[in-house]
Amino acid sequence: MKRHSALIALPTATLLAVSLAACTDNPANKKDDAAAAGDAVTVTITDDTCEVSPATLPSGKVSFSVTNKGTKPNEFEILAENQLQIESEKENIGPGTTTTVTTSLDEGTYYTACKPNMVGDFVGLAEFVVTKGEEVSIDSDTRAAEDKGITNYTGYVKDQVGQLVDATKDFTDAYTSGDTEKAKALYPLARQHYERIEPTAESFGIKEAGDLDGSLDARVQDLSVDAGKKPDDPEVLADWTGWHRIEADLFTDEDEGYKFDSEADRKKVADKLNEDTKTLYDLVYGKVEGAGGTFELKLSDVATGASALLEEVALSKIGGEEETFSHTDLYDFHANVEGAEVAYGNVEELVEAQDPELAKKITRNLDGVKTVLEKYQNGRDDEGNILYEDYSKVAAVQKDAGEAPKDTDYTRAQQELSDAVNALSEPLSQVSGTVLR
Amino acid sequence: MSTDEHSSSADGTVRGIPRRRLFALGGAAGALGIAGVGGGAVGYAVRGAEERKQSAVHLSYPFRAEKQQGILTPAQDNMYTAAFDVTTADRQALIGLLEDWTVAAEQMSAGDLVGGAPDANAELPPKDSGEVWGYPASGLTITFGFGATLFVDEAGKDRFGLQSKMPQVLKDGVPKFANEAIHTSESNGDLLVQACANDPQVAVHAIRNLTRIAFGTAKLKWGQIGYGRTSSTSTKQETPRNLFGFKDGTNNIKSEDADGELDKHLWVQSGDDPASDGWLAGGTYFMARKIHMYLEIWDRVSLAEQEDIIGRDKRFGAPQSVAEPAADEEFTPIDFAAKNAEGAPAIDARSHVAIVAPEHHEGAKMLRRGYNFTDGNDSLGRLDAGLFFIAFVRDPRTNFYPILKAMAQKDLLTEYLQHQASALFAIPPGIGTGDTMIGQKLFT
Numbered sequence: 105m106k107r108h109s110a111l112i113a114l115p116t117a118t119l120l121a122v123s124l125a126a127c128t129d130n131p132a133n134k135k136d137d138a139a140a141a142g143d144a145v146t147v148t149i150t151d152d153t154c155e156v157s158p159a160t161l162p163s164g165k166v167s168f169s170v171t172n173k174g175t176k177p178n179e180f181e182i183l184a185e186n187q188l189q190i191e192s193e194k195e196n197i198g199p200g201t202t203t204t205v206t207t208s209l210d211e212g213t214y215y216t217a218c219k220p221n222m223v224g225d226f227v228g229l230a231e232f233v234v235t236k237g238e239e240v241s242i243d244s245d246t247r248a249a250e251d252k253g254i255t256n257y258t259g260y261v262k263d264q265v266g267q268l269v270d271a272t273k274d275f276t277d278a279y280t281s282g283d284t285e286k287a288k289a290l291y292p293l294a295r296q297h298y299e300r301i302e303p304t305a306e307s308f309g310i311k312e313a314g315d316l317d318g319s320l321d322a323r324v325q326d327l328s329v330d331a332g333k334k335p336d337d338p339e340v341l342a343d344w345t346g347w348h349r350i351e352a353d354l355f356t357d358e359d360e361g362y363k364f365d366s367e368a369d370r371k372k373v374a375d376k377l378n379e380d381t382k383t384l385y386d387l388v389y390g391k392v393e394g395a396g397g398t399f400e401l402k403l404s405d406v407a408t409g410a411s412a413l414l415e416e417v418a419l420s421k422i423g424g425e426e427e428t429f430s431h432t433d434l435y436d437f438h439a440n441v442e443g444a445e446v447a448y449g450n451v452e453e454l455v456e457a458q459d460p461e462l463a464k465k466i467t468r469n470l471d472g473v474k475t476v477l478e479k480y481q482n483g484r485d486d487e488g489n490i491l492y493e494d495y496s497k498v499a500a501v502q503k504d505a506g507e508a509p510k511d512t513d514y515t516r517a518q519q520e521l522s523d524a525v526n527a528l529s530e531p532l533s534q535v536s537g538t539v540l541r
Numbered sequence: 542m543s544t545d546e547h548s549s550s551a552d553g554t555v556r557g558i559p560r561r562r563l564f565a566l567g568g569a570a571g572a573l574g575i576a577g578v579g580g581g582a583v584g585y586a587v588r589g590a591e592e593r594k595q596s597a598v599h600l601s602y603p604f605r606a607e608k609q610q611g612i613l614t615p616a617q618d619n620m621y622t623a624a625f626d627v628t629t630a631d632r633q634a635l636i637g638l639l640e641d642w643t644v645a646a647e648q649m650s651a652g653d654l655v656g657g658a659p660d661a662n663a664e665l666p667p668k669d670s671g672e673v674w675g676y677p678a679s680g681l682t683i684t685f686g687f688g689a690t691l692f693v694d695e696a697g698k699d700r701f702g703l704q705s706k707m708p709q710v711l712k713d714g715v716p717k718f719a720n721e722a723i724h725t726s727e728s729n730g731d732l733l734v735q736a737c738a739n740d741p742q743v744a745v746h747a748i749r750n751l752t753r754i755a756f757g758t759a760k761l762k763w764g765q766i767g768y769g770r771t772s773s774t775s776t777k778q779e780t781p782r783n784l785f786g787f788k789d790g791t792n793n794i795k796s797e798d799a800d801g802e803l804d805k806h807l808w809v810q811s812g813d814d815p816a817s818d819g820w821l822a823g824g825t826y827f828m829a830r831k832i833h834m835y836l837e838i839w840d841r842v843s844l845a846e847q848e849d850i851i852g853r854d855k856r857f858g859a860p861q862s863v864a865e866p867a868a869d870e871e872f873t874p875i876d877f878a879a880k881n882a883e884g885a886p887a888i889d890a891r892s893h894v895a896i897v898a899p900e901h902h903e904g905a906k907m908l909r910r911g912y913n914f915t916d917g918n919d920s921l922g923r924l925d926a927g928l929f930f931i932a933f934v935r936d937p938r939t940n941f942y943p944i945l946k947a948m949a950q951k952d953l954l955t956e957y958l959q960h961q962a963s964a965l966f967a968i969p970p971g972i973g974t975g976d977t978m979i980g981q982k983l984f985t
Contacts, residue, residue, distance in 0.1 A: 177644075177977045181657070189661035196644050198977040221605065222644050223651035404664075469757055523628055527757030537665025 144204070147216070149197070150174040154218035154228025162237025167206040168216075172197045179219040180205060182232065187215050195222050209234045246454065250403050250539075253450040257406045260446050261301050265388045268297035272381045276374035279350060280367070288354055292432035293489050295347060299439035300446070303412035304405070308387050309395040316387075316394075320346045320380050324505050325425065335505040336361035345376050348429075352505075355429040360504060362429070407536035409447035413440045414529045422522050423508065424501025431501065434480055434492035437521070441473055448532065454539040462534055469528040476524045480517070597739040600680035604647040606971040608808075609979075611682035611737050612825060612908065612933050613796040615778055616770040619741040620912040621748045622829070622929070623764035624730025624964060625755060627691065632701045632984075638758040639978040642685070642734075642751055646979075652678030655750050670753070672746050679740040683747055685979045686733035686827050686966030689714060706983060708817035708967050710826060715965050716942055719949040727763040727962040733827060735931075741768065763962070765831065767912025767929045774910060780858060780871065784834050784913050784926055785957070787851050788858030791871055792899070794908040806906040809935055820982035823970035825933045828907075828941050831914075831962035834927035839957050850953040852892030860894065862887045889953065896952040897944050905940045907932040927958070937965065 144167045148155045151174035170180045181193045182205070191214060192207035211234050217226035271294035279287040298305060298321065309315040327344055328335040341349075341362070350373055352362035364370050386392045388399055420426040421437045448455075448466060456463040480498055482491040495501055498517040500509040514522075597618070602610050627635055645655045656668030673679075692707035694700055736747040745766070752761050772790025773780050776797050783789040794806060804810060811822040839847070844855060852875075853860055859870035862879035875894060879887040888895055899906050910933065915926040934940040949955060969980040978984070 175975050177975070179657075184661055188658050190656075190658060191661050193657070195656075196640055196977050199975045219657070221647055222657070223604075223648055223653055465757075523760055526760070527628070530753070530756040533666050537660075537662050540664045 144169045147171065147180055148173060149178050149180065149218050151176050151178075151220055152227060154180070154216065154230070156216045156230055156232060159230065160233040160235060161209075163209055163211045163234050164237045165206065165208050166234075167204050169202065169204055170194060170197060171202040172199055174220070175199050176220045177222070179222045181217050181219065181226070182207065182209070183215040183217060185213045185215070187226075187229070211236045246457070249453045249457075253406055253454065254401055254403055257409070257447060257450045258401050260450075261304050261401070262388055264297045264301045265305075265385050268294070269378075269381055269385050271297055272378055276350075276378055279354065280371050280374050284354065288430070289485070291347075291351065291354065291430060292427075292435035292492075293485075293487075295432075296435055296439035296442075298347075299416075299436045300443035302416055302440065302443065303409050304401070305384060307396070308384060308399075310383065310392075312395050316380060316384060318346075320377070320384070321348065322346055323348050323420075323425065323428070324352065325428070325502075328505070345373060346380070347377065349373050350377065351427065351429050356504060362504075403451070404536060404540055406447055406450050407539050410444040410535060411529065411532045413444040413447065414525060414532055416440050417525050418522070418529065422499075422518055422525065424495050424499050425508070427495065428502050428505045431494045431496040432492070433495040433499075433501070434477070438477055438490065438492065441470075441477065444528075444532070445470060448535065451535060451539050455535060458538045459534075462531055462538060465531045466528070466535070469524070469531060473521075473524040473528050476520050598677045598679040600739065601652055601678035602650060602680065602682050604650045604683075604972065605974055605976075607823070608971045609684050609824075609968060610650065610971075611684035611735055612807075612910070612968070613774060613803075614680075614682050614737070615775040615796070616772060616910055617680050617682070617737040617739045617744075618768065618770060619739065619744045620735065620737045620767035620770075620929070621741075621744040621764060622733070622735045622767070622931070623748050623752070624688070624762045624966075625732040625734070625752075625759040626762045627700075627731045627759045629758050630700065634758050635701055636978065636984055638755055639685075639980065639984075641754050643972065643976075643978045645750060645754060646683040646685075646747075649747050649750070650678060650681045650683060652676070652681075655754075670746065670750055672749075673740075673743050676740065676743060679738045679743040681736065681738040681743050681747060683751075684733075684735040684737075684827075684968065686735075686968045687980060687983070688730050688733065688964075688966050690729065691731040703983065706817055706820060708814050708821055710814070710937060711965065711967055713938070715828075715937070715963055716946075718945055718960065720955060721949070721960040721963075723963050724961055727831065729964050730762045730966075732759060733964070733966040733968075735827070741766070765914060765929050766916075767914050769913045770910070772909040772911055774908065783928055784836055784915075785839055785847070785851070787847075787853060787855060788871065789928075790909050790911075791853075791858055792875075792894075794906050802906075805935070806940060807908050807933060807935055813936065817967065820969060820980065821967055825935060825968045826937050827964070827966040827968050828932045828934060828937050829962075829964040830930040830945075830960050832928045832930055833925070833959045833961050835957045835959075836924055836926055849889055850892060850957075852888045852894035860888065861892075891951050891953045893948075893952055893954045896947050902944050902947070903939075905944065907934045907940050907944075927961075933968070 145161065146157050147168050147170040148157075149170065149172045156168070168180065168182075172178050177196050177198050179193060179195045180197065182191045183189065184191055191209065192205055194203055194205045197203050214232040214234060215229055216232045217229040219226055271290070275287060275290040275294040278290055305320075306314060306317040308317065322344065324335045324340065324344060328337065328340045331337070331340050331343075333340050350370075353364050353370065353373075356362045364373070383392070387394045390398050417437055417440045421433050421440065424431065424433050426436055427433045448470075452463060452466075455466070480493045482493055484490055496503065499515050500513040500518065502508045602614055604610065627638075629635060648655055648657070654669040654671070654674060659667050659669075689707070689711040691700065692703045692711065734748060734751055736744045738744040738747070748764060755761075770781050772793050774793065774796055776795050780788040780791050794803065807825055809817075809821050809824050809826070811818060814821070842850070848855055848861065854863075854866035857866050857868050857871055859866035859873060860875040861881075862876035863870045863873055875888065875898060877886075877888055877890075877895060877898070877900075881887045895901065909931065911928055911930040913926070914929050915924055918924050932941055949960075969983065972979055972981070
């Protein structure tokens with residue numbers, strides 16, 4: 105997504121002036137033939153020329169002030185030495201307009217060029233040399249912000265997994281003691297701790313990555329498809345553990361074939377759920393090593409975490425496949441969005457520095473999703489947890505792992521939720537590319 | 542080669558010949574060998590068809606011109622037409638979308654990737670989905686239009702400050718016709734994108750990438766994939782057949798027609814409509830009807846009756862007023878007064894050609910540019926197929942509605958058809974050299 109309108113040029117330029125004020129080098133070091141880091145390069149475009157002045161600059165942040173004096177909309181590109189890869193670009197610069205292109209360039213040889221109407225061959229391809237500048241390839245502010253982002257998000261994952269252990273215990277206690285109503289009420293709330301950190305939790309395994317998630321969160325539709333059998337086939341049911349096995353027992357009637365035969369069976373599946381959850385906790389806290397070694401998050405995990413959570417929503421929550429017996433999908437949906445908001449919040453500062461327009465868009469579209477979700481909230485419980493409507497009442501869903509609804513049956517509510525998720529997913533998919541330079 | 546491997550030197554030469562040259566020579570010799578075999582007429586015919594196919598995918602149409610592409614452009618073999626609903630209330634966001642679409646459309650119709658070559662940053666999702674990377678432009682054209690609901694919503698609210706520029710034709714909307722079963726969810730919309738190409742993957746790629754650009758601003762409302770153009774818009778093109786097996790669109794407006802003819806029937810003229818004059822003069826209207834054809838029933842109708850219903854012979858497309866149909870009779874003017882051997886009218890007054898003939902509608906013509914569709918089958922095993930009828934006209938109130946009304950009421954063919962969706966859009970003129978977006982005059 106490119107940024108629009110010349111309006112952006114001003115704020116960016118101002119922002120730059122502020123952020124560079126801290127690291128501009130001493131004016132005495134300025135050479136005559138090269139601009140200093142932070143100076144703007146002037147680009148003048150006509151329909152058949154593309155003049156860049158000066159043509160050399162020390163490494164660091166560079167801003168190009170581009171004026172189109174021609175008659176056609178034009179594009180300005182900064183290319184790598186191979187003249188193929190685009191380092192930075194600005195499309196659709198209208199005739200008579202001026203815009204600013206800001207980017208960080210390391211030492212090396214680049215090429216600048218224009219492309220009238222954004223198509224065909226380059227016009228005015230010229231070498232642009234970046235010399236070794238002050239060591240500002242990554243300033244301490246950025247480094248600090250990155251470290252803080254990783255630390256905070258790791259803290260969040262640990263906090264959620266800690267709460268998950270307790271909430272799971274409360275839920276299974278109610279369930280095994282036969283307090284069905286309480287168990288039903290606690291089920292979606294306990295799961296939210298898992299859903300908030302789902303992409304991270306999903307990557308965990310002891311023997312192999314992901315096997316823990318399979319044990320905790322497998323859906324019967326997937327198991328039965330893998331086995332090539334019906335969902336209520338005894339062989340499928342025998343291998344099924346975790347949250348959704350208990351969900352099927354709790355939320356279905358006797359005649360549907362998902363009920364456990366005995367208290368002992370219920371206890372067995374509940375114990376297993378607690379045990380697996382504890383293993384997840386131990387992995388996150390580094391008490392045991394998983395298939396991939398000791399748990400450690402990188403900046404890329406934080407940046408992609410938000411996108412991955414929205415993918416979860418789009419793939420299994422909108423269609424109501426996740427909670428096929430309890431129809432508590434909106435609780436999961438809400439938790440996924442909360443998790444995405446936290447993950448993004450930890451890199452927001454970095455995004456704002458690189459691409460303020462993108463940051464604005466994400467904030468706006470995140471609000472959009474929350475606004476749609478609010479329509480289906482049913483007040484709060486005594487603990488202050490937000491309660492949601494039964495998803496099957498507002499959406500066309502797959503009931504009891506049966507036939508999925510026809511793709512033409514989605515309700516207005518589902519379409520609205522889906523639109524809001526799409527609107528947020530697109531800009532979120534740009535985050536990791538923006539912060540991982 | 543393998544026996545020579547040991548004698549190849551480090552610089553990749555074998556016995557003094559650079560290795561790459563050697564391969565090139567081998568390749569040329571191989572090609573010659575094949576060409577040598579096909580010396581006969583058969584080989585020639587195959588090559589001729591191949592060449593036609595080759596040239597069709599290598600066509601490329603300029604995006605910027607006085608008129609939009611995809612109207613008078615010789616009809617391509619594949620179509621993907623889609624309508625979008627704008628989901629934002631922000632005028633600036635809508636303008637931003639149209640700017641982005643314009644750039645992407647220009648790049649795609651030139652055979653380039655959306656956003657140019659992939660970015661150096663591998664952490665970003667590629668701007669272009671990539672399924673036609675390295676493919677030729679394949680004659681891709683992308684045509685944009687604006688629907689009534691872009692100007693005012695169903696409650697009559699001016700959505701983007703465009704109400705004063707709304708064309709009367711869009712205000713009036715399409716009247717209801719007899720025997721139709723219109724699905725509103727597959728009809729009309731705020732924005733139209735018609736993508737046509739000589740490679741189906743290229744057409745689908747265009748809609749897919751424009752849809753992606755639109756997330757958060759506009760969403761796909763309906764789309765229709767079509768194949769096997771059902772009309773010819775150039776005298777160079779053979780008249781294609783519709784799914785009833787008849788040549789369709791013989792009597793069409795052609796791009797070679799005199800400008801006077803095109804101005805009269807196709808292009809909106811200055812003064813046609815004061816409200817939209819400033820931005821729509823030189824443009825046109827797009828009228829689509831998704832017409833389900835009851836193929837299974839039609840296929841049980843005798844040849845004689847099929848020809849009577851259409852009013853043309855099935856083999857050559859000659860009008861029934863011609864006593865001895867032959868290949869060169871397709872474009873023979875229809876003589877509605879002609880009698881057959883029994884002394885009865887040669888052409889039934891209720892036949893399709895009689896009902897839609899320009900001479901029965903005060904000379905009104907339209908530029909037809911429809912496509913066949915087959916979207917799987919119903920649960921009874923019947924094909925969900927038919928004609929995605931598209932016409933471009935200067936004014937649907939004179940050049941389209943009267944003809945459709947006559948068809949719905951009297952045409953013998955109507956028994957085998959059902960209109961299931963309908964779409965009307967205003968098509969602004971082409972994008973000028975200095976423009977940064979389609980329909981720029983509408984927003985300034």
